[in-house]
Amino acid sequence: MSGNLQRALYPVRGRGNEGRTRGTMSRLDEVAGARMGKHTTIGIGGASERLVFPRSVREVQDVLASERAANRKVRALGAGSNLLVSDGGVRGTVVCLRKNMGNVLFAPGGAVVADAGVMVPRFAVLCALSALSGVEELGGIPGTVGGLLTMNAGSYGRSIGEIVEWVEIVDYEGRLHRVGASEVRFSYRTAEYPVRGIIVRAGFRLRPGKSDEAFSRMKALNERRRAKQPWGERTFGSTFRNPQGDENAAALLERAGMKGAREGDAIFSEKHANFMINKGRATSSEVLRLIARGREAVQTLSAITLSTEVEMWGIADE
Numbered sequence: 001m002s003g004n005l006q007r008a009l010y011p012v013r014g015r016g017n018e019g020r021t022r023g024t025m026s027r028l029d030e031v032a033g034a035r036m037g038k039h040t041t042i043g044i045g046g047a048s049e050r051l052v053f054p055r056s057v058r059e060v061q062d063v064l065a066s067e068r069a070a071n072r073k074v075r076a077l078g079a080g081s082n083l084l085v086s087d088g089g090v091r092g093t094v095v096c097l098r099k100n101m102g103n104v105l106f107a108p109g110g111a112v113v114a115d116a117g118v119m120v121p122r123f124a125v126l127c128a129l130s131a132l133s134g135v136e137e138l139g140g141i142p143g144t145v146g147g148l149l150t151m152n153a154g155s156y157g158r159s160i161g162e163i164v165e166w167v168e169i170v171d172y173e174g175r176l177h178r179v180g181a182s183e184v185r186f187s188y189r190t191a192e193y194p195v196r197g198i199i200v201r202a203g204f205r206l207r208p209g210k211s212d213e214a215f216s217r218m219k220a221l222n223e224r225r226r227a228k229q230p231w232g233e234r235t236f237g238s239t240f241r242n243p244q245g246d247e248n249a250a251a252l253l254e255r256a257g258m259k260g261a262r263e264g265d266a267i268f269s270e271k272h273a274n275f276m277i278n279k280g281r282a283t284s285s286e287v288l289r290l291i292a293r294g295r296e297a298v299q300t301l302s303a304i305t306l307s308t309e310v311e312m313w314g315i316a317d318e
Contacts, residue, residue, distance in 0.1 A: 028063070029053040029100065036085040036313075039077060039096065041142060042236040042278045044287065045085025046314070049092055051077075053099040057168070057176060057200045060095065064198065065174030067093050074172065075313060076198040078147030079119065082236055086314030087284045095198060098144055106130050110206040111165075116146025116199045124218060133209030134163045136217040140225045142237075146199040151311075152191040156221055161186030165205045171197035189241050189309060230269040234278040239268075239291060240306040249298075249306055250274035256297035263290040276310075288315065 030052040036045030054060045067074045073092030077083075097117030104126050105113040112132065114123055124139030137158035141148065148160040149167060167184065169177050177195045185192040225231065240249040253259065253273035260270045265282035268290065269275040276287060295306050 028059060029055065034094075036080075036089065036094070040080035040083050040085055040236065041234065042084065042276065042282075042287075043234045044087070044278060044282055044284050045083075046087045046089030048090050048094045051094045051096060053096050055100040057170065060097070060170045060198060060200050061174040061176060063093065063095060063174075064170055064172055068173050074198070076146065076150070078117070078144035078150075079142055081141075081143045082147065082151065082153070082238075082310055084236060084284055084287055084310050084312050084315065086312075088314055090314040097146060097198075097200065101200070106132075110208060112204045112206060113201065114145045114204065115201055116144060116149070118145045119143075120145060120148055127206060128211050128214035128218065131209055131211045131214075132206040133214055134158075134204075134206040136214050137221060139218045140222045145202060149191060149199050149202055151189055151309075152186045153189065159186065159188075161191060163204050163206060165203045167193070167199055167203075168201040169193060169195045169197045169199050171195055176200075228272055230271045230275050230277055233269070233275075235269070235275050236310050238274050238309045239276045239294065240274055241309045243304050243306065247302070247304065248274075252298045252302055252304060252306070253294055256294070256301045258294045258297055261290065261293065263287070263293070266290045268294065284315065 030050060032050055033047045034051040036048050037043050052063055054063060064074055075090065075092065075094050077094050077096040079098055097115065101115040101117035103115045104118055104123060110132055112127065120141050120143055121139050123145060124135040127135045137156040138154065138160060141153060141155055143153060149164065152159050152161040154160060161184065164181050166181060167179050169179060171177060179194060183194050242248045250273045253268060258268050259273040261268050264286035265278060265280035266286040267277050267279050269277050276290065291308060298304055298306050
């Protein structure tokens with residue numbers, strides 16, 4: 001095993017041991033005034049003050065250290081699949097890992113290391129090709145490894161927090177920390193980390209399996225998704241978290257008459273009432289009005305207050 005791979009696979013002791021190494025900021029891949037609607041799956045969002053695409057953990061460290069020194073806000077962007085950005089845009093710097101940080105490393109014993117920018121469907125396919133099992137249920141989620149870890153996303157009874165061994169985070173001063181899974185408080189669609197910052201890499205331990213069985217399961221699950229969800233539409237996925245108990249948000253919204261409800265070009269899907277769709281030129285204001293209508297309708301009918309699952313940037317009640 002190479003020295004670099006060994007360092008990636010086996011966690012360092014404690015936090016911050018790798019510190020921060022200065023890179024060359026002048027060569028950073030960045031765009032000023034990028035329209036965020038082009039970087040979110042629902043296709044909504046105004047301009048970001050600065051959008052950067054780091055190529056390495058070192059560049060992430062340098063960006064965060066520089067922005068802290070300049071007292072500028074920093075946000076992390078994955079695939080933009082669980083995100084609503086204001087039409088007015090966002091101030092500060094958006095750090096996107098999807099473009100340039102997509103490496104996956106495999107080692108004997110089911111150990112896998114993935115950059116935070118790796119798309120989860122690709123990650124699931126690579127694991128299946130390596131005859132590893134445990135990611136199949138997540139393979140249809142159109143997000144990045146870092147995005148799923150940020151909120152402990154999951155599907156079909158599997159959450160990403162169940163298979164992760166450690167997570168590397170760059171804090172807002174540019175220091176790198178490795179955190180064991182036991183140090184993270186994972187719960188339904190929530191993950192509380194002992195370090196605040198941007199997730200840049202993670203290590204997983206998967207079970208040995210068979211490639212053909214893994215691909216068969218992913219195919220079956222994706223067929224179920226296509227049958228129940230608005231496949232191919234511009235959407236940020238689930239609008240509301242499922243409340244505690246036996247009820248789910250989609251059923252509550254449907255009973256409250258919100259299936260197919262719309263505000264302008266924002267609409268609750270006719271196929272799955274909890275999926276918000278942009279049918280044309282929907283605005284963030286239209287989406288927020290429809291969210292408010294859905295929450296009020298469910299509260300009135302069922303006395304249940306739904307909490308949003310989608311993250312919001314530049315919104316007044318963010």
